[in-house]
Amino acid sequence: MTAADLIPPLVGEPDVERVDAERAGRVGRPGRDRTRRSLGRILIHAALAVAGFAMVFPFVWMLLTSFKTLPQLLQDPLSFWPDPWTLDKYVDAWNAVPFGQAYLNSIYICVLAVVGTLLTASMAGYAFARIRFRGSRVLFIVFLATQMIPKQVTLIPFYLLMAKFGWVDSHLSLIVPAMLVNPFAVFLMRQFVLSLPKELEEAALVDGAGRWRTFWTIILPNLKPGLGALGIIVALDVWNSFLFPLVLLNSPDLFTVPLLLASFRGQFGSVDYGLVMAASALATIPMLVAFVIGQRRILNSMAASGLGGR
Amino acid sequence: MAITTGGATGTPVAPPAPATQPAAPATAESGASRRGATGPRREAAWRRRDRRWGYVFVAPQLVGMAVFVLLPFAASLVLAFASWNGLTALEWVGFDNFAAQLQDELLLKSIVNTLLIALITVPVGLGLAVVVAVALERLRTRTLYLILFFAPVVTSTVAVAMIWQQLFRADGVLSTAIASVFGVAPPDWLNDPSLALLAVCIVSIWSSLGLNVIIFLAGLQNISPSVIEAARIDGAGAWRLFRSIRLPLLSPIVFFSSIVAFISSLQTFDTVFVLTANAGPDNATRTIVYHIYDLGFGRFEFGPSSAASVILLLLTLVITAIQFGAQKKFVHYEDDAA
Numbered sequence: 001m002t003a004a005d006l007i008p009p010l011v012g013e014p015d016v017e018r019v020d021a022e023r024a025g026r027v028g029r030p031g032r033d034r035t036r037r038s039l040g041r042i043l044i045h046a047a048l049a050v051a052g053f054a055m056v057f058p059f060v061w062m063l064l065t066s067f068k069t070l071p072q073l074l075q076d077p078l079s080f081w082p083d084p085w086t087l088d089k090y091v092d093a094w095n096a097v098p099f100g101q102a103y104l105n106s107i108y109i110c111v112l113a114v115v116g117t118l119l120t121a122s123m124a125g126y127a128f129a130r131i132r133f134r135g136s137r138v139l140f141i142v143f144l145a146t147q148m149i150p151k152q153v154t155l156i157p158f159y160l161l162m163a164k165f166g167w168v169d170s171h172l173s174l175i176v177p178a179m180l181v182n183p184f185a186v187f188l189m190r191q192f193v194l195s196l197p198k199e200l201e202e203a204a205l206v207d208g209a210g211r212w213r214t215f216w217t218i219i220l221p222n223l224k225p226g227l228g229a230l231g232i233i234v235a236l237d238v239w240n241s242f243l244f245p246l247v248l249l250n251s252p253d254l255f256t257v258p259l260l261l262a263s264f265r266g267q268f269g270s271v272d273y274g275l276v277m278a279a280s281a282l283a284t285i286p287m288l289v290a291f292v293i294g295q296r297r298i299l300n301s302m303a304a305s306g307l308g309g310r
Numbered sequence: 311m312a313i314t315t316g317g318a319t320g321t322p323v324a325p326p327a328p329a330t331q332p333a334a335p336a337t338a339e340s341g342a343s344r345r346g347a348t349g350p351r352r353e354a355a356w357r358r359r360d361r362r363w364g365y366v367f368v369a370p371q372l373v374g375m376a377v378f379v380l381l382p383f384a385a386s387l388v389l390a391f392a393s394w395n396g397l398t399a400l401e402w403v404g405f406d407n408f409a410a411q412l413q414d415e416l417l418l419k420s421i422v423n424t425l426l427i428a429l430i431t432v433p434v435g436l437g438l439a440v441v442v443a444v445a446l447e448r449l450r451t452r453t454l455y456l457i458l459f460f461a462p463v464v465t466s467t468v469a470v471a472m473i474w475q476q477l478f479r480a481d482g483v484l485s486t487a488i489a490s491v492f493g494v495a496p497p498d499w500l501n502d503p504s505l506a507l508l509a510v511c512i513v514s515i516w517s518s519l520g521l522n523v524i525i526f527l528a529g530l531q532n533i534s535p536s537v538i539e540a541a542r543i544d545g546a547g548a549w550r551l552f553r554s555i556r557l558p559l560l561s562p563i564v565f566f567s568s569i570v571a572f573i574s575s576l577q578t579f580d581t582v583f584v585l586t587a588n589a590g591p592d593n594a595t596r597t598i599v600y601h602i603y604d605l606g607f608g609r610f611e612f613g614p615s616s617a618a619s620v621i622l623l624l625l626t627l628v629i630t631a632i633q634f635g636a637q638k639k640f641v642h643y644e645d646d647a648a
Binding site: 041044054061120126131142158181183212259287299 | 357360361362363364365366367368370371372373374375377378379380381382383385386389442445446448449453454455456457458459460461462463464465466467468469470472473474475476477479481482483486516519520521524525527528548563566567573576577579580583584599602603606607612615616619620622623626627630
C-alpha cells in the first residue's frame, strides 16, 4: 500500500469493482425493477439539482448584483438581471482599497506557511512513524492532545507574545507560527509515512545512507500524494483565516484578502451594496476558479483529511 | 552538509562500502543476520545516533509547539487568575475573574448562543450531509454536484458572510420571497434578535455542508462492496441497505465529524463578526470567541478575557467527553458487523 491509496478517489475514477457488481446484479433483474431504478435516479437528480441551486444561488446573486448600477439597486432591489450592466463597481472597489497588495500578501503568506508546514510536519511525522527515540510516544500523545486546545483560548497571550517579539503588524506573526505548529499535519504525515513499506527505506539505511538523506531522497519523494493533500488543506486554512490576522495586523497594506474585505464592509457600510458585492466577487472569484481547475485534487485531499488517513 | 554527516553517522548495521560485505558470512541473508555479524556494540552506537536524529526531526514542530501553543496556553491559565490591562502591574486575583464572568450576563448570553449554534448546526448540517452523500454515491456522474456543494467551503467565511448579509436584507430577495409565499411581513433577519442567530446557523450549515458531504462520500466508498452485495442477495432494498448497512458502517465517520463540527462551531467568530455586524442586535449572536475578542481587544481586560477562554476550553472538553460517552451507543465498526 502506498500513500496514494489512503486518498479515496471521489471524482473521475469510478469504483470498477462496485460498478461491476452492480451490473452483475442488474443482469438478472426484471425490467420493472430497472424502470424503478432509473425513476429513482431521476428523482435523485432533481433533488440534487434543487439543492445545488441553493448552494450556488448566493454566488450568482453576488455576481449579478455586482454588475448593477446604484440607481437600479435603490429603485428595484429585487431586480434579478442587471440593466444596464456596469463594471464601475469593480473599478471603484479595486481603487478604494489595496486589493492587489492584499492578493500578494495572501499568496506569499500562504506559500511560505505551506512549504514550512510540509517540511516540518513530514520531518516530525517521519520521526514519530519510524525512529525509536526516548519519549517519542509521550511526545506524540502531547501533539495529539494539543489539538484539543482551541486556538482562540490562547489568543490574548499569543498576541502579547507576538508583541514581545515585535511581530505585531508584521507578517512574521502569521507565517512563523503557521510553519512550526500544526499537530494535525504531524499526525497526518505520520499516517502517510506508516503507509509506506518499511523495506523502502531499510534498503537505503543498510546501504549506509543516514536518516537525513533517507528522509530527503526516499521518504519525501514517496510522500508526494500526502504532501499535496496536506498542502491544499493548509493553504485553504491559512488563506481563509480571519481572527488572528484581524488581531495581529493594523496597516491596510499588510492586510490579507479576507481582512481587507471585512474592512471594506466597515468603511462603506451597506449604502452601496453593489460595491460590497463587487469587492466580494474580487475576493472569491480567483479562489473559485482555482478550485474548479484543481477540484479533483482538492476534493480528494479533503476527503483524506476527514478520514484522518485511517 | 547534513547529508554527508548523515551518511557517515547513519551506518545501521554493516559498513557502507560494499567491499566489506563479502567478509560477512551470510551475505545473501536479511539485515538481521548481518546485524549479528557486526556486533551489538556497533548496533547500540547506531541506535544512540539514530535517537538523536529522532529529536532533530521533531525539533521544529516541538519548538513551535512549546513557544506558540504551550507557553501561551500556560499564560492563558495564569492570566485567568490575574488582573492586568497590559500597562499596570499584574495582580493576582484568584477566582475573581471567573466569579465576575459567571455573573456577567454577556458571558452567559455568549455561552447560550454558542451552544444554540452548535446544537442547531451540527445535527442539521450532518443530517443533510448524510442524505446528500448517500444520494451522490448512487450516481456515476457527480463531479458537477460536488463542485456546487464544495464551492462555499473554499470561499472565505468573510466573503460568505458578506454575500449572505445582502441576501438577508429586509428588502432583499429572500425576505420578499418568504413574505409572498407565507403571506407574512418580510423578516428582517439581521436586525431581529430572534432571527439573527438563525441566520448565523443557516450560513454555517450552508458553508460547511460540502466538507461533510465529501468526507461521508469517501466513507461510503470505503465500505466494502461485498457487504453491500451480501445484503442485497439477502433481499435488502435500498432503504434497508441504508438503515442496516450504510448508516451503521458510516457511523464512525459521522461520529468523528460530529466532534470536529461541534468543536468548530463552539469557535464561531467570523460569521458573527461580519454577518451580524459585531454581535447582532442586542448581542443576539454574541458567541464565546466574540466575547473573548471583545474583552481582550475591545476593552483590554486581559484577565476576564482569559477566564472566558478557560471556560471555552472546559466547555470543549466536557462536550467531547459527552460525545465519547455517547459513542458507545451509536457507533459501529465494520469488524462488529462482519
